[in-house]
Amino acid sequence: MRLTRYFLPVLKENPAEAQIVSHRLMLRAGMIKQSSAGIYSWLPMGFKVLKKIETIVHDEQMRAGHIPMLMPTIQSADLWKESGRYDDYGKEMLRISDRHGRDMLYGPTNEELVTDIFRSHVNSYKDLPLTLYHIQWKFRDEVRPRFGVMRGREFLMKDGYNFDLTKEDALHAYNRHLVSYLRSYERMGLQAIPMRADGGPIGGDYTHEFLVLADTGESEVFYDSDVTDLSFGDREIDYDSVEQCQGVLEEFTTKYARTDETHDEALFNEVPQERRRTARGIEVGQIFYFGTKYSEALGAKVQNQDGKPTPVHMGSHGIGVSRLLGAIIEASHDDKGIIWPEGVTPFHCGIVNLKQGDDEADAACNQLYAALTAAGLEPLYDDRKERAGGKFATMDLIGLPWRITVGPRGLKNGVVELTSRRTGESVEMSPEEAVKKVV
Ligand code: ATP
Ligand code: MG
Ligand code: MG
Ligand code: MG
Numbered sequence: 001m002r003l004t005r006y007f008l009p010v011l012k013e014n015p016a017e018a019q020i021v022s023h024r025l026m027l028r029a030g031m032i033k034q035s036s037a038g039i040y041s042w043l044p045m046g047f048k049v050l051k052k053i054e055t056i057v058h059d060e061q062m063r064a065g066h067i068p069m070l071m072p073t074i075q076s077a078d079l080w081k082e083s084g085r086y087d088d089y090g091k092e093m094l095r096i097s098d099r100h101g102r103d104m105l106y107g108p109t110n111e112e113l114v115t116d117i118f119r120s121h122v123n124s125y126k127d128l129p130l131t132l133y134h135i136q137w138k139f140r141d142e143v144r145p146r147f148g149v150m151r152g153r154e155f156l157m158k159d160g161y162n163f164d165l166t167k168e169d170a171l172h173a174y175n176r177h178l179v180s181y182l183r184s185y186e187r188m189g190l191q192a193i194p195m196r197a198d199g200g201p202i203g204g205d206y207t208h209e210f211l212v213l214a215d216t217g218e219s220e221v222f223y224d225s226d227v228t229d230l231s232f233g234d235r236e237i238d239y240d241s242v243e244q245c246q247g248v249l250e251e252f253t254t255k256y257a258r259t260d261e262t263h264d265e266a267l268f269n270e271v272p273q274e275r276r277r278t279a280r281g282i283e284v285g286q287i288f289y290f291g292t293k294y295s296e297a298l299g300a301k302v303q304n305q306d307g308k309p310t311p312v313h314m315g316s317h318g319i320g321v322s323r324l325l326g327a328i329i330e331a332s333h334d335d336k337g338i339i340w341p342e343g344v345t346p347f348h349c350g351i352v353n354l355k356q357g358d359d360e361a362d363a364a365c366n367q368l369y370a371a372l373t374a375a376g377l378e379p380l381y382d383d384r385k386e387r388a389g390g391k392f393a394t395m396d397l398i399g400l401p402w403r404i405t406v407g408p409r410g411l412k413n414g415v416v417e418l419t420s421r422r423t424g425e426s427v428e429m430s431p432e433e434a435v436k437k438v439v
Helices: 021-028 044-063 078-083 111-121 167-187 225-229 242-253 293-298 321-331 359-374 388-398 408-412 431-438
Strands: 032-036 039-042 074-076 094-097 103-106 130-139 154-164 193-196 207-213 219-224 257-259 276-291 301-303 309-311 313-320 349-353 379-382 402-406 416-420 426-429
Touching: 021 032, 021 321, 039 044, 044 130, 044 154, 044 167, 044 321, 074 078, 078 111, 078 293, 111 130, 111 154, 111 293, 111 313, 154 167, 154 321, 167 193, 167 207, 167 242, 167 276, 167 313, 193 219, 193 242, 207 219, 207 321, 219 225, 276 293, 276 321, 293 313, 313 321, 349 359, 349 388, 359 379, 359 402, 359 408, 359 431, 379 388, 402 408, 402 431, 408 416, 416 431, 426 431
Parallel strands: 193 257, 349 379, 349 402
Antiparallel strands: 032 039, 074 103, 094 103, 130 154, 154 313, 193 207, 207 276, 219 257, 219 276, 276 313, 301 309, 402 416, 416 426
16 A cells, blocks of 8 residues: 555644543554544554454454354344343443334344344254354443543444353353464464453353453453463364363463452462562453353253253353454554554555655665565555655554665665564665565
């Protein structure tokens, strides 16, 4: 992409309304624009990152054997009345009535809708296990929408639902989700720690939240510092293997890590003092096994091996796709701007032409652009007639992992300059070498 042909409305000034760095940087880098409280337009560069995150989530869900679909944003209230949640949900639910006076709502989550689909089409244990998921906009009329996309009212969520014959099978589904979530966050360059969460009125041990440590996080967390040494890495996993998935769950959840809701001071004190940490975290996902709560309420039953109708065991599993943009920036920035992890960067490499209009510099930039594109990368070429300082500031702000700087002086010696956004290190090399490094 050439910057002169793109739409990147960068702000020079710090927007007054932004209280935290990710919100400030997303506004300054022209990624989002608020349309009303907690509701945003995703400008081209914000949209691009959102899509990258979505792609990673899809990829890892499908790898785990979960099936993508799409349910609507607007739902009829009938199913929610059937499950009993229409009254329980309270003011967070945006209630709408259509022209016929029917009660509708903008879905804050989808347990009812997906259970209705299931009960309409699945009758036998032979069709299980089944996990359906979608990535769809949700609406929750949050009391205090704030921090940009971090706590929006309209936000993008991946929500998946498993249907299993037995509790045992459903816990395997739970573990598959845990593994696939670990993999997803790592691909986004994030460490998200599974922490034991509060099962709410249903109770039980079977819910974990994934938290990214950040001072601006809204949850207070308590953990054994050993958990921050864990990483899934590029190991192979067989998602059908109960033992393997259980093994990962144990590895990642045995050490103490809890949010304030489930924090247990006595247990925490058993962690050696020097490893006890109290910090703040951003919830970027949650997995939940809730048994037959919705299947009983909505009559989602299958015939078991003995031909007896049995309510299915379910769980629901969410990832805050749009919130992740904020979380990634909170975890990866400096005072000049964003530092995108390679996995989610909107463009792989920036090209800065120090003397736009100079035949040689222009030709070298065009060649670099073509070579990077041919290598399957997406460069962003700053081809504006602007001062070098302004171009560098823009590149630093939008945080692409690499910048290649091209100017007549370097070209005389056959070199361009390659700069890493993360380390700030600049090295001169031939354009060919620079392309090789970036790829
Ligand atoms: P929170 O505790 O932050 O209100 P939640 O526990 O109510 O979140 P879940 O129902 O677990 O949210 O939804 C799954 C994921 O969706 C959350 O882990 C979070 O990442 C994301 N999410 C929830 N509410 C919002 C919101 N208002 N804006 C952006 N993302 C959200
Ligand atoms: Mg909430
Ligand atoms: Mg929560
Ligand atoms: Mg939650």
